[in-house]
Amino acid sequence: MRVALFASCLVDLFRPNAGFATVSLLENAGCIVDVPPEQTCCGQPAYNNGDKDNARDIAKQVINEFSDYEYIIVPSSSCAGMMIKHYPQLFEDNAEWYKKATDFSAHCYDLVTFLHDILKITSVPVTYQGNITYHDSCSSLRETRVKDKTRHLLACNEKINLLELGNPEACCGFGGTFCVKYPEISESMVNDKIADIEATGADTVVSGDMGCLLNIAGRLKRLNKPIKVFHIAEVLAGMTGIAAIGDADDTKKSEPSS
Amino acid sequence: MNNAREEIFNRIKSKTRQNGQDAASIIERRLSAHQRGPVPVFPEELLERFILKLKNVVGTVKEISDMSELPAAVSEYLSSLNVEQKIVTAVPEIHSLNWPADFEVNNRAAISSDLSSVTMAYAAVAETGTLVLQAAKETPTSLNFLPDNFICVLKQQDIHTSMEDIWDAIRKDDKGMPRVVNFITGPSRTADVEQTIQLGAHGPRYLHVIIIRQAGSD
Amino acid sequence: MKSKSHAFKQQAADALVNVSLQKALLNAKDGFIVKRKKAMDELPEFERLRTKAIEIKEHTLSHLDQYLEYFEQQVIKSGGTVHWASTTTQAQQIIVELCKQANARTVTKGKSMVGEEAAINDALEAAGFEAIETDLGEYIIQLANEPPSHIIAPAIHKSKQEIADLFKDHHKKYNFNSKLETIPEIVNEAREVLREKFINADVGITGANFLVAETGSTLIVTNEGNGDLTATLPKTHIVISSIEKVVPTLEDTSVLLRLLARSATGQEITSYTTFFNGPKRNSDIDGPENFHVVLLDNGRSNMLQNENHEMLKCIHCGACLNHCPVYSAIGGHAYGWVYPGPMGSVLTPIMQGLDEAKDLPFASTFCGRCEEVCPLSIPLPKLLRQHRNHIHHDKLNTSRSRLGLALWAFVASRPALYRPLSNSFIRALGWLGKKSGRFSWLPFASAWTQSKDLPAPAAQSFMSAWTQQQAKKKSSENE
Known part of the structure; x- marks a missing residue:
């Protein structure tokens, strides 16, 4: 195909x-x-x-x-x-x-x-081990509607221990140019999201949209939180060996392998 | 005073599809069809459901088998609230009952100083535990709202499934729409101070329903 | 009230640092959401009711003139009068005139958002009447001289202590001097003060949640019972409502009622749902002698066929406010006029002008939760986007943002230009940010970096790395 x-x-x-x-x-x-x-x-x-x-x-x-x-x-x-x-x-x-x-x-x-x-995959080569939490982007909830499908994919690999957010329907405050038009409101929203992420006890937060990930990682790093941030594709593909989003790259070679 | 009516109608007419006679018959058909939307279904019997829902909204219930038991039931309820043995009612069937000698029954609409009222429900809706009251000479609306303690008599056979059944019942009466139809579900409440529910905002603090069981029912 | 929507940005920023407001918003935050969800979970018929409700509203709006005419005839038959107001000024004039005819001194009011929209209190006070709000929340904000901050919970932003302080100042004149500490004490004192007002009022003004064409009924839903006391005790009852609130039949009303309370407060039905049909009849021993309905247009008829028509389906439940992350961050006052949250960000530009309210449609992440919970499925994000289109088209946005957008679009629509530009841009940034993985300050991204680090881009873009990889693959295949 x-x-x-x-x-x-x-x-x-x-x-x-x-x-x-x-x-x-x-x-x-x-x-x-x-x-x-x-x-x-x-x-x-x-x-x-x-x-x-x-x-x-x-x-x-x-x-x-x-x-x-x-x-x-x-x-x-x-x-x-x-x-x-x-x-x-x-x-x-x-x-x-x-x-x-x-x-x-x-x-x-x-x-x-x-x-x-379409591909109906039932196994994923996850290498990541630990407790993750998942942030559903608003478009994944209400436009592509993949909330349950995402859970099914993550459940394909038992290494992943998914800890659900308390308020999984809430927006993280990215909103495209919203976050630079209204940075204070965006900050308040992402603070709520981060409190929710921390409350799960997860060491990693994963999502399917880069906008949300940059927003959440940006605030996490500003607050010096050790929580790691990855795109769901990276987790599912077992490609979490590089520095997480917003983290310093401590490997010599940053070029990804495929 | 102004020609707003004409202006508004002209604006609406210029913006909605108008098919003259046809449109008129469309709305007339709609108005006379009384078509029901989806009505929630519930597993309980009507009386059971009504009581369940009424209790959920902090209403209280007493079942009696005959109107003659009403004075004792009202008296007992007022004693439980520790208030004076005194009511206001306008229902002839109620004030003509055999009330105890030391019990004061006023026959009129409510005034501000009335603490307790007794009136008669037109019907009830089991779906939501709701009393239905009509404004009439015997059931003036002020009885439902002014006193602190609102006692309402309901005949079991007047409990219907849904609000829609009430509309059918009113149409069957063939007396037109009553001046006021009150759907009352529990005592007065407010959550306007810090989203904390507090009973007895402006209307009754207590709602007590005395149900007269249908002859032959358990 | 006069719109302050033009100052939204400042008001929003102020709201975020207003400690007592933030505390109140935090307190209110999840309550409505949790209660609504529970109510909906217990209603398997929700989607069917929603579909029916949409059908009812669409049908009615497409025959609006006929249903209004039918409604008017039924009101007249029951002995009432219908008054029509194109503008809020006309609505004020009609109501002031009716109060004069009633020789009124004291006017009690039930909660009405259309009344707020038409600033009826201001008009009554200017004409010398004592106008008293009787819904506890409305009463509190009237004492505070503030507009409502929520369409169903007007004083949601006020703490118990603030309310107690307000009562202390304003109830002295009624000889109430005790220090209020608990919520029951506060509610009881308001009950006692307002009880006198109910009894002494000459005119009672209520709103209407719906108008029933079939019977000429106006109906209100309340929990306090204040609306019923307002409508029952004075000699004159005036209903103020707006033209889109008419529905055909009592059955249609029942459908909408099932959705309204659940969407608003999570109740299956409010404590009181009352249908009013004209003045006191001959046999009645209480009730008002005069019954008037004032119907306001205020731009609604113009919305019927334009792109905003879907907003006319709104039943004012407030679910979109309760589920809006922007509303719950800043509260209602920041929006600057009577309708806050998503529905307000749609309505305010329509009613107060796009230029006045041009910041409101942008105060949304388009998260879409408002549309999801709306019992009428009003596509609020789409309506906000339409406002944004007009703002851009009419050049009401700042020249800086227009320039930025134009430059970006110029490059983004030309891959041959975009590729080298973006590559060199991120190569530079990627190199700068390589060590820490992020930027805590960037000159052109200060709106971002004021509160967040910016994760550093990769030194090489995906597209560039991919092209390189493919080329390598190809050459190794060729060897």
Whole structure:
């Protein structure tokens, strides 16, 4: 099965290891992974700031670049939600592009849905050992709806001991440009999230969206908390051997292996 | 005074689909069909459910088998609250009962100094443990809200399943919509101070329902 | 009240450092959420009720004029009068005039958000009437001279101590001098003070949660019973409501009631749900002699066919506030007008102008919980996004954010440009941050770094590392 990976801008720039982990999970399940080169971002920053024109331009470019693929995989519920739910909405006034967008969106999958529903994987090569807690991103709860699927995947490997948050439905306060428009409100929200994470006693927090991960890691590190932060793809692929998000890299070689 | 009515209707008309005669018949059909939405189902018998739900909202219940037992039941309840043996009611069936000599029964609507009232429910809703009262000469609304201790008499056969049954009952009476229909579920309460529930905000502090069991029922 | 929504940013920042407010918000935080969830878990019919409720509202809104006309006829038949107000000013004028006709001195009020929207208290006081809020929460904020901070729990931001202090100052004139320490003491004193007001009021004003076209009924839901005392004891009962609150039948009302209380407070039904139908009848021995319904439009009719029409389905349960992480961080006052939280961030720009309230639609992470819990499934994030579209289109956002967005979009829509730029950018950042793994300060990201470290990017982007790896693979295959 040939699949295309849309890495997402945050994975691309901040956490390549999550991108390689995604590739590894897909290849282990027998997929041939293409990474179309003309990809930048899904366009959410424009879309969520009311700039529909630019959002449309970016969407068109993504649709064009990926239109030949049966399966387009995104290691982010937020970007997947944008591509699946919001791309068609962007073109409601344009029949030609509306059709292209809906055709495209039918082929898009967030990583967890694809692993769970299409590849139906039942084992994952986890190497991580310890107590983790999982932060459900808002888009993973309400757009891609993968809350239970995520739990199933994590339960595929007994090394993982999942400690659930007390308030798993709460937003972490990232919200794209929200966190820089309203940094004080965002701080208050992420403080609540961190208190919840700490209360579980977990030593690691995992999530499926880089935005949330940067936000949570950023606050954890500012508060000098020892809790580690990883993308779910890294944990599932057994690629947690490198420095956690926001932590100092104490290995000599940071280039990930795949 | 102003032509707001015309302006508002013109604005609405310009913005909603208007099919003249057709639209009129659509709304008339809808208004006369009285179509019910989903009505929650429950496993309990009506009386059992009503009592269960009423107790959940801190109402109290006494079952009697006949109206003649009412004076004793009311007297006993007032004694339990440690308040004077004195009520206000406007229900002829109630004030004409054989009340004890030292028991004061006032026959009128409620005034501010009344501590305890007794009135008659039109019906009840088992689903939520709710009393239904109508404003009428015999059941003035002030009795339901002014006194601290609100005692309501309910006949078992008047307990219905849902609010929808009440609408059917009112339509069956064929007297039009009563001036006031009160759905009362427990005593007055507020949570406006630090989200802490406190009974007896402005209305009754206590709600006591005296159910007259249906002849032949257990 | 006059909108202060333009100062949202400052008000939000102030709210976050207001110790007593934060304490009150913390106290309120999960209560509503837990209670709602429990109520919904016990209602397997919830989704079917929600579907039906949406059908009811959509049907009614598409025949709004006819249902309003039918409602009006039924009110007239029951002996009442309907008054129409296009604007809040007209609503004020009508109500002041009705109070004058009633020779009123004291006017009691049940809680009404439409009344807040139309600033009825201000108008009554300016006209020389004593207007007293009787819902305990509304009464408390009236004494504090504040707007409500929550649509169903107006004084949620006030602590017991603050309320006791307010009562001490304001109840002296009624000879109440004892020091209030407990919640029962506070509630009892309010009961005693307000009891006199109920008895002496000449006019009672209540809102309406729904208007029933079939019967011409206006209905209110309360827990305190204040609305019923307000409506029953004075000689005149005035109902203030808005045009979108009409529903066809009593059965339709029952559907909405099942959703309303559960969504609001987690109750299956409130203590009191009352249907009013006109003034006292000949046989009645209590009740008001005059019955008036004032229906406010205030821009709602214009929403019917525009992109905001879904907001007209709102039944004002407050679930979106209770589940909003932004609302629970800053409380209601920061929003600057009468409607806070997600529903307020949609309504305030519509009713007070987009420029006045342009910061509100951005005060959301689009987490979507509001839409999820809304008993009418109103797509609040979508409505907020539409406001953002207009703000951007009308150039109401700052030139700095427009420039940033334009630059970013210019690059992001051109992969040939994006790739080398982003690569060199992160190579530099990645190198700088390699040692610690994060930045505690960055010149262009101070809004982030004021409270969070920024995890350092990798020295090489995924795309670049991938391309390199593929090239290596290829050349090794070729060898």
